[in-house]
Amino acid sequence: MDFGISTFVTDEGIGPAALGRALEERGFASLFLAEHTHIPVSRETPWPGGAELPRWYYRTLDPFVALTAAAAATERLRVGTGIALVIQRDPIVLAKEVASLDLVSGGRAVLGIGAGWNREEMRNHGTDPRTRMALLRERVLAVKELWTKDEAEFHGEFVDFDPVFSYPKPVQHPHPPVLIGGSGPTTFDRVVEFGDGWMPILGRGTENLPARIAELRERAGRRVPVTVFGAPPRPDVVDELRAAGVDEVLFGLPTEPTDATLVRLDKIADLIAP
Template sequence: MLIGFGLPVSGTWATPERLGRFARAAEHQAYDSLWTFQRLFVGVDQAVDPVYRSVLDPLVALGFAAACTETVRLGVAVVNLPFVSPAYLAKQVGSLDVLSGGRVDLGLGTGWSEAEFAATGASGERRAARTREFVAVLRTLWRDEVSEFDGEFYTLPRGRMDPKPAREGGVPILLGGSVPAALSRAGEIADGWVSRSAHDLTQIAKDVALVRAGAEKAGRDPDEVRIVCRAVLFRPGRDFLAGSWEKIREDVAWLGTQGVTEIFYDLNFDPTIAGPDVDAAAAEDRALDILHNLTPRGLS
């Protein structure tokens, strides 16, 4: 199973120096991928986790990380598609893929924050249909010499978008979501599925089955669909992905037996690391300890 690491993008540990340092350290320790996430806007009276108060833009952070590394893959989990046009995102992500040498994975979600929908002027209606069109527009812009699309939500006149992504066929697309229809849709139209921070990974087998059933329904090989899980460590009140380093490694190995193909440790959801009032130096020390003790290389 491939193992990645979440970059410092939330809270006081999200500084240029630390982002570059963790990107280089993760690559050196043989992590397969680096990950970011999106949080655009928080309402003043909105009840959200403190780690959401201050978050770097996910694509800008990946661009920074790309310049600091050479081979590690770069993923975002996720960009919320109602907040941006597919053509604009295709240009951003395609450019990042070119500049990074074909290392990008694009995760897409449909959003949940009412404040963000209001701030971006986006609609929360008919998200499933919008998602299908959004993915179709990305595909034609990345794959076709001349693109054209006429849908309910998005329209492309005949035209070209160059340069194409470095990877033939375009940037791999992962869809988020936790309800059965979203899981099935990921298997149908995307390269894989990515779990959210609050997902109960102890029940992952049933989610994997829904994703793979969606792929089979679409006439695709279900074994080729990626199952990517955000691993939030040391979650209060849960024994899974907590305890000793060996216990966490055993939990990760168990996820592999449930059909998971990739995980990434995301410390941005640990309030002792990414909280808005945490001492940044102490957060860095704790995060580096985790990075080194859980490295795929097996070093400490």
């Protein structure tokens, strides 16, 4: 089992380069960063995590800029999104961003994706929340075409372009892993059709996780990798996830200044030490 960190990098906490170095020095395998382009002031959509939206949601850096800084400061750390809001991103631009990150990192990029929860945020990007799952599907399929074809084209209801050249191509073959976030009733459909792994948030639809993982792998006809993010750094949680068949655990890291972050990472590193 691998261990990584999932967090929000903001203008008020530890910087991405320093965080990346600290993780690699302590033996962590990966860093996954959340994304919110903005938070609408209206706050009409309730946050699934509780009543009060944490401050770091409002202040996130662009994940691909931050992950590039972390990649440049490390040699082995995998750098991923947890999650990228694909329904708020142009697929041609997204394909280039991820491929560029994969190139400059030497093949360490991971694309964790989801459809998001903040309906006002989606609407500000011109996305209709009612059709966001269909939009997500087409954009991911289009990105994969752009990554893998010299002359890529896509024709769908929401994404439509004639043959194009799109470079760079990713270093990883056939492309960086696409991890599907969420745990709703149709999540496994997306994992089976266009995902390379499943990445649920611990505690949100992850009850009876061993049975759900077994169901997913049976449906897919392959051993789908499972990454759980937002996990508390506790030995009992790690043991349960290992027994459930989870491949990687991402511990949730609060957004704090450098010194406080390093103290917290030292404590978590004791948990993952051989």
